[in-house]
Amino acid sequence: xxxxxQSPSNKVTEKGKDVELRCDPISGHTALYWYRQSLGxxxxxxxxxQGNSAPDKSGLPSDxxxxxxxxxxxxxLTIQRTQQEDSAVYLCASSRTLNRGKGSGYTFGxxxxxxxx
Amino acid sequence: GENVEQHPSTxxxxxxxxxxxxxxxxxxxxxxxxxxxxxxxxxxxxxIDIRSNVGEKKDQRIAVTLNKTxxxxxxxITETQPEDSAVYFCAASRxxxxxFYFGSGTKLNVKP
Numbered sequence: 001x002x003x004x005x006q007s008p009s010n011k012v013t014e015k016g017k018d019v020e021l022r023c024d025p026i027s028g029h030t031a032l033y034w035y036r037q038s039l040g041x042x043x044x045x046x047x048x049x050q051g052n053s054a055p056d057k058s059g060l061p062s063d064x065x066x067x068x069x070x071x072x073x074x075x076x077l078t079i080q081r082t083q084q085e086d087s088a089v090y091l092c093a094s095s096r097t098l099n100r101g102k103g104s105g106y107t108f109g110x111x112x113x114x115x116x117x
Numbered sequence: 118g119e120n121v122e123q124h125p126s127t128x129x130x131x132x133x134x135x136x137x138x139x140x141x142x143x144x145x146x147x148x149x150x151x152x153x154x155x156x157x158x159x160x161x162x163x164x165i166d167i168r169s170n171v172g173e174k175k176d177q178r179i180a181v182t183l184n185k186t187x188x189x190x191x192x193x194i195t196e197t198q199p200e201d202s203a204v205y206f207c208a209a210s211r212x213x214x215x216x217f218y219f220g221s222g223t224k225l226n227v228k229p
Binding site for chain 1: 128153158159160161162164166184206216217218220221222
C-alpha cells in the first residue's frame with residue numbers, strides 16, 4: 001500500500017481482556033517496528049522485526065506483550081490481560097533497504113489508540 | 118544502551134522567527150539521526166535526517182547540524198509558519214535497521 005496501515009484506529013477494552021493490534025507495512029519494507037506512546041510522552045520501543053532474523057523483543061514491558069509477523073509482512077501485537085497502564089497509542093513503522101544495505105527513516109502508521117477501562 | 122535527551126520540551130515563537138531544537142546522544146556508535154514531526158492525532162512523519170559522515174544538511178526552511186565530537190545534533194527551522202506548530206522528535210540509531218532511540222519531544226507553537 002501507499003503507507004503503513006494500522007487497525008483498529010481506536011480500541012476500548014475492559015481490564016483483563018486480551019487485545020490484538022494489526023499493522024500492514026509498506027510493501028517491500030523488510031523491517032517493522034512497534035512503539036508505544038503514552039499521553040504527552042515520547043516513543044517507547046517495544047519490538048522490531050527484520051526479514052527472517054529473530055525479532056528484537058528487548059522493549060516489551062512484560063510477558064503479557066507479544067508480537068508476530070507472518071510471511072514477512074503483516075504484524076500483530078497482542079496484549080494479554082490488559083491493565084489500565086497499557087492505555088496508550090501503539091505505533092507501527094516500517095523501513096526499507098537503501099543502497100549498500102543502509103536503512104532509511106521509518107514510515108509510521110497513524111497508530112491505534114488503546115484505552116483500558 | 119543509547120540515551121537521547123531533547124531540549125526544550127516546549128518552544129513558542131512568533132511567526133517568521135527561527136526555532137532551534139537540540140538533542141544529545143550517548144552512544145558514539147550511533148550514526149543516523151532522523152527528525153520527526155507529529156501533528157495531533159497522527160503518526161510521526163520524517164522531515165529530515167542526517168548521517169554521521171556529514172555535518173549539516175538543509176532542505177528549504179529546515180536544516181540539521183551534527184557535532185559528532187560533542188555528540189549533539191540540532192534542528193533549525195527558519196521563517197516559521199503556523200503550520201510548523203507540532204511536536205518534534207529527534208532520534209538516534211546505529212543505522213542498518215537498528216531500533217531508534219527517541220528524544221522526549223518538543224512542542225513547538227508558532228504564534229501568528
